[in-house]
Every structure is written in structure tokens, then in C-alpha cells.
Amino acid sequence: MNKGILYMIIAGFLFATMNVFVKMLPNIPAIEIVFFRSLISFVMSFVYLRAIRVPVMGNNKKLLVARGAVGAVALTMYFYTLQNIPLGSAVTMQFLSPIFTSILGVFIVKERVHPKQWIFYIMAFAGLIIIQGFDPRISIEMFAIGIGSSIMAGLAYNIIRKINKTEHPLVIVFYFPLVTTPLTGLYSAFNWTMPVGEEWLILLAIGVLTQFAQYFMTMSYQSEDLSKVASLKYLTIVYALAYGYVFFDETYNWIVFSGIALILAGVILNVWFKNKIGKA
Secondary structure (H helix, E strand, O other): OOHHHHHHHHHHHHHHHHHHHHHOOOOOOHHHHHHHHHHHHHHHHHHHHHHOOOOOOOOOHHHHHHHHHHHHHHHHHHHHHHHHOOHHHHHHHHOOHHHHHHHHHHHHOOOOOOHHHHHHHHHHHHHHHHHHHHOOOOOHHHHHHHHHHHHHHHHHHHHHHHHOOOOOHHHHHHHHHHHHHHHHHHHHHHOOOOOOOOHHHHHHHHHHHHHHHHHHHHHHHHHOOHHHHHHHHHHHHHHHHHHHHHHHOOOOOHHHHHHHHHHHHHHHHHHHHHHHHHHO
């Protein structure tokens, strides 16, 4: 098997496993989980950057800080949905972020959206409406938070696109925990819920799994053409559906499954079409 493909499959599996651990902590506030995840990522990223002698502070500090802050909000909202709605639905809603990345890109990085892409956007949003309308476990509030998470993630990706030519990729990764750790730590200090027993190990696992998942995803992008491995990220949804069934007894009716399929189709077709245009 091609190394790039193998790395992406491993990354997707690690991200999916991390999602399960987040859902296993219903008593710990989502923002506190983000704090622990960011603290562990901060330490691991800082040690690695120092080891390879890459300057850690970067050049465009304003945008780097903005990326970190927006990412913190997106991740907190995402973890909150993981804790409160079915695993497969939460992950599927988060994967709408490429759609919002493209839409926001029109205004932020002056990206042109081809008319055909709007068909894919409509497919994805139709799937989203089906999921919310036919799954009573997803309230309007949780639906809004899930969409908000994807929008904020799309904004974060656009900020990355504005600075990716002036910043080392690892510095961009490092700024996320650099900004997120104090922000979430300050809030958590006044709203602290003390983890007990195995919750400490689960929090540690979330941070470590995320770091290794990001590492393997980066290795995949460096080892293979983006168009060949990008769609493999969506295996995470398959993992999520399987994990949800095995660990949390989550099932879906065929209408909700069709909504999930519509979202997947819209997002993957959009990515495929953008790669096709890029090559042309």
C-alpha cells in the first residue's frame, strides 16, 4: 500500500478514536477537555520544534493568534456536540467545514466558486436538514452549535491559507495550543470540574492521539498528491458510525443515513471538483 494512503488511514483512525474518548467524558465540560488537549499538544509541539530548531514565534503573529482563537472556539463547539448528540452525526456535521471554507474563501482569500460547486453545497445542506429533521436526538440548539463549529473551522482554514506561504506548517500547528491553552485554561480555572479516576487517562489519551493523528496526516500530505489522499479523511465518518454502534448503541434509520450520504457526497464532490479545476 502507498505510504501516503496508509498514513491518512492511520490518521483517520486516530482522530475517530479521539472522538470516542471525548464522548466518554460527559461530566467534564467541553472547554476543559480542549484545555487538556491543548496543553498536551503545546508541550509535544514545543519540544519537537525546539529539537528541529524551527523558530516557534512565526512572522505574522496577528493572524497566527487569530487562527488559534478561532480554532479554540471551533474545537470547543465540536467537542460539545460530540458529548451531546450521536457520534456519527457530530462528526458528519463537522465535515461540512470544507464547504464553509470555500464559501468564506470568496470573501477572505478572493477564491472563485464555480457554479457547479453550488450544486454540491446544496446537496450537503440538504443532507444536513434531513439529519436534523429526522433525528429527534439532535435539537435545534445542538444543530446550531454543530453548524457554528464547522463555520469557525472554515474560517480557521482560510486564515491558514493566508499565512501558509510565510509560516512554517509546524509553527501554524503550534500556535493553536499556544493560544488555546491560556484561553481555555482561564475559563476552566473559574469553572473547574475535577477529573476522577480513569478520566485523567482519557484526557491524556485525547491529547496524545490528536498529536499523532496530526503527525500522520501531515506525513500523508507530504508523501502523496493531495487529491489522492484528501478524500480518505472521510473514512473518519465510517469509523464514527461503527464506534457509535459498538460503544454507545447508536443506530440510525434509513432517512438519516441518506442525509449523511448526501453530506458526504456533496463534500467529496466539491473537493474532487476543486482538485480537477486546480490541475486544469
